[in-house]
Amino acid sequence: xxxQVLGLDINEExxxxxxxxxxxxxxxxxxxxxxxxxxxxxxxxVLPPLLEKVGWKDGASICGISLSGVSLRNLTIxxxxxxKIAQILPMELEDQLLVPVRDQVIEYILAGVDGxxxxxxxxxxxKDRLKDDLEVLKDSGLNPPVITLRTFILAEQFLRVGGQxxxxxxxxxxxxxxxxxxxxxxxxxxxxxxxxxDRVFTDLxxxxxDNGIEIVHHDEAMECIASLCDDIKQTLGLYQLxxxxxTFPEQIVMFGPMVGGAEFxxxxxxxxxxxxxxxDLPEHSGVSWTAETRKAWRPGLFDHAIALAxxxxxxxxxxxxxxxxxVQQGLFFASRTNQxxxxxxxxxxxxxxxxxxxxDYRILNARYNELGGRMTDLFKETFxxxxxxxxxxxxxKTGLRNVQAPSIATPVFSGDKRSLNILADISxxxxxxxxxxxxxxxxxxxSVMVKGTTKNFNDVNLIQGVLRKSxxxxxxxxxxxxxEKDTGLIRFxxxxxxxxxx
Numbered sequence: 274x275x276x277q278v279l280g281l282d283i284n285e286e287x288x289x290x291x292x293x294x295x296x297x298x299x300x301x302x303x304x305x306x307x308x309x310x311x312x313x314x315x316x317x318x319v320l321p322p323l324l325e326k327v328g329w330k331d332g333a334s335i336c337g338i339s340l341s342g343v344s345l346r347n348l349t350i351x352x353x354x355x356x357k358i359a360q361i362l363p364m365e366l367e368d369q370l371l372v373p374v375r376d377q378v379i380e381y382i383l384a385g386v387d388g389x390x391x392x393x394x395x396x397x398x399x400k401d402r403l404k405d406d407l408e409v410l411k412d413s414g415l416n417p418p419v420i421t422l423r424t425f426i427l428a429e430q431f432l433r434v435g436g437q438x439x440x441x442x443x444x445x446x447x448x449x450x451x452x453x454x455x456x457x458x459x460x461x462x463x464x465x466x467x468x469x470x471d472r473v474f475t476d477l478x479x480x481x482x483d484n485g486i487e488i489v490h491h492d493e494a495m496e497c498i499a500s501l502c503d504d505i506k507q508t509l510g511l512y513q514l515x516x517x518x519x520t521f522p523e524q525i526v527m528f529g530p531m532v533g534g535a536e537f538x539x540x541x542x543x544x545x546x547x548x549x550x551x552x553d554l555p556e557h558s559g560v561s562w563t564a565e566t567r568k569a570w571r572p573g574l575f576d577h578a579i580a581l582a583x584x585x586x587x588x589x590x591x592x593x594x595x596x597x598x599x600v601q602q603g604l605f606f607a608s609r610t611n612q613x614x615x616x617x618x619x620x621x622x623x624x625x626x627x628x629x630x631x632x633d634y635r636i637l638n639a640r641y642n643e644l645g646g647r648m649t650d651l652f653k654e655t656f657x658x659x660x661x662x663x664x665x666x667x668x669x670k671t672g673l674r675n676v677q678a679p680s681i682a683t684p685v686f687s688g689d690k691r692s693l694n695i696l697a698d699i700s701x702x703x704x705x706x707x708x709x710x711x712x713x714x715x716x717x718x719x720s721v722m723v724k725g726t727t728k729n730f731n732d733v734n735l736i737q738g739v740l741r742k743s744x745x746x747x748x749x750x751x752x753x754x755x756x757e758k759d760t761g762l763i764r765f766x767x768x769x770x771x772x773x774x775x
Contacts, residue, residue, distance in 0.1 A: 286447065
């Protein structure tokens with residue numbers, strides 16, 4: 274009997290579902306469907322009919338989500354053991370994330386190893402968002418054991434099937450952003466989401482048609498593509514500088530709904546001055562199609578869903594946010610026989626554990642005392658001025674913090690950069706005629722992040738314009754601006770670059 278897997282791809286513009294049947298060496302796409310999303314149509318509305326269209330009832334499934342709102346960063350850890358990495362990673366991230374680590378689900382992959390150092394690509398998603406997404410899926414009758422990143426799985430599958438060697442740049446296009454993935458020495462080493470310039474949020478030069486992204490205003494569209502290419506080139510340069518990489522990339526591969534327009538590829542080729550390959554995952558992965566699904570297939574729109582379905586056929590998954598409290602609850606204990614077997618097994622395990630603990634207690638206790646003495650000796654040697662040792666580990670951490678204190682305790686603000694001055698400057702410059710509600714304000718050494726709501730998009734542009742005139746900021750950028758479905762208010766986020774910040 275053939276095994277069937279559903280790959281569900283969810284992003285801001287559309288949702289695609291692909292079902293692959295696998296038996297032996299044959300992998301056949303038996304169903305494929307697409308549903309568009311916008312501010313009028315939600316995922317909860319389109320998902321049930323989409324699953325019905327592909328004939329999905331129950332079975333293995335895997336869901337991919339977009340990079341929007343997902344935290345991505347590269348870290349270097351002085352360990353190679355997975356256990357040590359898992360222990361130190363939350364502490365390394367705590368000071369780098371706006372949302373506390375305890376409120377996120379964190380996953381990572383090994384991007385490279387240099388001696389005893391591990392280069393990691395770390396990603397995190399808030400638990401609130403994951404909870405909301407799972408509720409929508411469950412309401413539609415779907416409970417996938419894997420929630421992962423659509424762009425990451427696309428790059429991983431393309432690399433796995435040998436689509437373009439071991440060193441390439443993958444550009445995943447979209448209506449509002451481009452995602453870039455750097456693959457180096459056969460590993461996914463870097464991944465980032467880059468949004469289009471501010472004006473795209475108020476006057477889109479594209480629209481999402483039946484065959485992908487199509488152009489409304491040609492010159493503005495090409496200007497947006499050029500702007501994103503500049504950002505990608507700048508990011509590539511920074512990556513090469515930090516990683517000491519050689520000339521890179523050897524090849525550029527393009528995926529996403531822009532592959533249907535030749536002008537998009539030609540513009541990217543002109544900006545990078547090298548050929549751009551249109552990615553075709555079905556061709557490289559060797560999947561076949563039924564006559565019906567072959568007609569429904571559209572280049573660039575189903576590649577993510579196919580990649581997810583192919584990933585679902587394998588046991589190993591690099592990034593899965595369904596962990597800890599979000600792990601899928603299995604059906605093993607639904608059977609009374611299985612319950613009896615589980616209880617019997619548990620009793621045997623407990624008996625074995627008790628026997629082992631009784632036999633090994635003295636050895637472990639002696640080892641514990643020995644290590645405690647060595648830890649105390651190490652603390653006394655490192656901090657000879659300490660006269661009393663109670664808990665050497667806690668005292669060692671406190672001592673290390675005190676050593677690092679001069680760099681940490683340096684005042685964040687001075688002179689005209691003080692918090693009250695910044696707040697007063699923003700308040701004085703925003704016209705009284707604009708009704709603005711600030712819901713969040715984050716100030717650090719280099720920038721000020723402002724989140725809030727106003728009545729229309731034009732107000733967001735006016736606020737950006739008046740703040741740009743302030744000598745306190747080198748730049749004011751609109752990070753996002755979108756209309757709330759229920760109130761009609763415009764939710765926006767601004768980033769103010771502090772003057773003189775490095």
